[in-house]
Amino acid sequence: MLDAMIKKQPLVFDKTDVVNLQQSLSGQLLQPGDPDYDDARRLWNGAIDKHPAFIVRCQTGQDVALAIQFARKQALPVSVRSGGHNTLGLALCDDGLVIDLSPMKAISVDPVRRIAHAQPGLTLREFVQAVEGYGLLTTTGTCAGNGLGGATLGGGIGWLMGKYGLIIDNVRGFEMVTAAGELLTVNAQENSDLFWGLRGGGGNFGIVTNIDYQLHPVGKVLAGMVIHPMANAQAVMRFYRDFSSAAPDELTVYAVLASLPDIGPAILLIVCYCGSDMNAGEKLIAPLRQFGQPIVDTIKPMPYSELLALLDPASPDGRHYHDTAYSLVQAGDDALESIITCAQAFTSPFSAIVIHHIHGAATRVPAGDTAFALREPHYAIVNAAGWEEGSAQPHIAWAEEALARMRPFAGQGVYVNFMGYEQESAVRDAYRANYERLVALKTKYDPTNFFQLNQNIKPAPQRERGL
Numbered sequence: 204m205l206d207a208m209i210k211k212q213p214l215v216f217d218k219t220d221v222v223n224l225q226q227s228l229s230g231q232l233l234q235p236g237d238p239d240y241d242d243a244r245r246l247w248n249g250a251i252d253k254h255p256a257f258i259v260r261c262q263t264g265q266d267v268a269l270a271i272q273f274a275r276k277q278a279l280p281v282s283v284r285s286g287g288h289n290t291l292g293l294a295l296c297d298d299g300l301v302i303d304l305s306p307m308k309a310i311s312v313d314p315v316r317r318i319a320h321a322q323p324g325l326t327l328r329e330f331v332q333a334v335e336g337y338g339l340l341t342t343t344g345t346c347a348g349n350g351l352g353g354a355t356l357g358g359g360i361g362w363l364m365g366k367y368g369l370i371i372d373n374v375r376g377f378e379m380v381t382a383a384g385e386l387l388t389v390n391a392q393e394n395s396d397l398f399w400g401l402r403g404g405g406g407n408f409g410i411v412t413n414i415d416y417q418l419h420p421v422g423k424v425l426a427g428m429v430i431h432p433m434a435n436a437q438a439v440m441r442f443y444r445d446f447s448s449a450a451p452d453e454l455t456v457y458a459v460l461a462s463l464p465d466i467g468p469a470i471l472l473i474v475c476y477c478g479s480d481m482n483a484g485e486k487l488i489a490p491l492r493q494f495g496q497p498i499v500d501t502i503k504p505m506p507y508s509e510l511l512a513l514l515d516p517a518s519p520d521g522r523h524y525h526d527t528a529y530s531l532v533q534a535g536d537d538a539l540e541s542i543i544t545c546a547q548a549f550t551s552p553f554s555a556i557v558i559h560h561i562h563g564a565a566t567r568v569p570a571g572d573t574a575f576a577l578r579e580p581h582y583a584i585v586n587a588a589g590w591e592e593g594s595a596q597p598h599i600a601w602a603e604e605a606l607a608r609m610r611p612f613a614g615q616g617v618y619v620n621f622m623g624y625e626q627e628s629a630v631r632d633a634y635r636a637n638y639e640r641l642v643a644l645k646t647k648y649d650p651t652n653f654f655q656l657n658q659n660i661k662p663a664p665q666r667e668r669g670l
C-alpha cells in the first residue's frame with residue numbers, strides 16, 4: 204500500500220551527456236515519450252513490460268562502445284538485445300539502458316570458403332534466407348524469429364546439430380565490444396580464451412557485433428511432422444524415444460505435446476533429415492510414418508526455410524509465456540508417463556511441452572572444448588506455458604509444477620538459453636566443470652559484472668563478497 208503511494212521519482216540525467224550521445228550515434232537514441240519508444244521495448248514475450256530509461260538502437264560497433272561509455276558514466280544498468288526472444292525478458296531493463304542490436308542485420312557470404320559474416324540482429328529466418336540461396340546452411344534453432352546473437356552465444360541447438368554440431372561448433376570468429384568499450388577480434392588465434400567462453404557463455408563477457416559461421420552444402424531437407432492423438436500417448440512416446448535415440452546424425456526428431464485446433468490434445472513428431480540422398484532419408488523415416496495411425500503426415504522434401512517456418516504459428520510475438528526446462532538423459536517409461544501427465548494438465552490451449560533431442564555431432568565435441576558443457580546425448584525439454592488473457596497465475600503454476608514433477612528424472616544442468624528464473628547454482632550446474640574457468644574469464648573481462656542481465660556468471664570479487 205505504502206509502495207503504491209510513493210510516487211516514483213523521475214530519473215535525472217546530464218542533458219549535455221544525453222545530447223552528446225544522440226549526436227555521436229549512427230543509430231537512434233530513444234527515451235520514454237519518443238514515438239518509437241513503445242515499439243522498441245516490445246518483446247516476443249508479451250508478459251514482459253519493462254520501461255528502460257534509454258534504448259540505443261545501434262548501427263555499428265562504435266555505437267555499442269558509445270552506449271557502454273554513457274551507461275558507465277551515468278551508472279545505469281545495461282541490458283543487451285538481439286532478437287528479443289529470451290523468455291525472461293533479459294533483453295530489457297527497467298530504468299536502465301538497452302543496447303539494442305536488432306538494427307544490425309548486415310550479412311555477407313563467401314560461397315568459396317563457405318563462410319557467412321553476420322551481424323547479431325539478424326533473426327534466424329533472415330540468416331537462413333541469406334545463405335540458403337547459395338545451397339549452404341549451418342545449424343540454427345527452430346524458431347525463425349530468434350535473434351542470431353542470443354541463439355548463438357548460449358550454444359544453439361537445432362535441426363542440423365546431429366550432422367554439424369551446435370551453432371557454436373560452426374562459429375569461426377566473433378567481433379566483440381568489452382565492458383571497457385574496447386573492440387576485440389576473437390577467434391582460435393586471437394583472444395582465444397574469449398573464443399572458448401563466448402561459445403556457450405552467453406552475454407557474460409561483452410557485446411558481440413559480428414559472427415563468422417562455417418556453412419555446409421545442404422540442399423532441400425526431408426522434413427515435416429506426423430501427428431498422433433494424445434489418446435495414444437504412451438505408445439507414441441515410447442516409439443519416439445526408441446526411434447530418436449537410434450537416429451543417425453542426418454536425422455533429428457523432436458516431439459511436441461500440445462493442443463491443436465480441430466484435433467485437440469496431440470503429439471507431434473517433427474523430423475528433419477539433412478542427408479544428400481533423399482531415398483535413404485525416406486527409408487530412415489519410413490518406420491515413423493508407418494507407426495500407429497497418424498492423423499496427419501506432412502513429411503516431404505522442402506527448403507530448410509520452410510521447416511523453420513513450421514513452428515512459427517505455435518509461438519507468435521506478443522502472446523504471454525512462461526517456460527521451465529530440464530534435461531532428460533534416461534528417458535525411462537516412468538519419465539515418459541510423467542511427461543504425459545504434465546501435458547494432460549495444460550491450463551491453456553497455447554501451452555506445449557517441447558522435446559529437443561540433442562545427439563550426434565553436437566554430443567561428440569568434448570565438454571571442455573567450448574563453454575557449453577551439456578555434451579552427452581539427451582533430451583532438452585521445455586514446459587512452455589502460453590496464454591492470451593486472464594490471470595497468469597494458473598499457467599505459471601502449471602509450468603512450475605510440471606518442472607517439479609519431472610525433477611526426479613532430470614539430469615544435471617539445463618541449456619542456459621532455456622533457463623527460467625533459476626539460482627546461481629543452476630548456472631553452475633549448466634556449465635559443470637567449465638564453471639570455474641568461466642568465472643576466471645568473467646573476472647578478467649568484466650570484473651564489475653557490468654553485463655549481468657544474462658544467465659549470470661559472477662566475477663570472483665562479487666562471489667567473494669557474497670553478492
Ligand SMILES: Cc1cc2nc3c(=O)[nH]c(=O)nc-3n(C[C@H](O)[C@H](O)[C@H](O)COP(=O)(O)OP(=O)(O)OC[C@H]3O[C@@H](n4cnc5c(N)ncnc54)[C@H](O)[C@@H]3O)c2cc1C
Pocket residue numbers: 247282283284285286287288289290292293294295304323343344345346348349350351352353354355356357358359360361405406407409410411412518620621656657658
Ligand atoms: C519459441 C522459442 C523457441 C526456441 N527454440 C530454440 C532452439 O530451437 N534452439 C535454441 O538453441 N534455442 C532456442 N530458443 C532459445 C533462444 O536461443 C534464446 O531465447 C535466445 O536468447 C534468443 O536470442 P535473442 O537474440 O532473440 O535473445 P535476446 O532476448 O535479444 O537476448 C537474450 C540475451 O542474450 C544475450 N545476447 C543477445 N545478443 C547478444 C549479443 N550480440 N552480445 C552479447 N550478448 C547477447 C544477452 O544476455 C541477452 O539478454 C527458443 C526460444 C524461443 C522463445
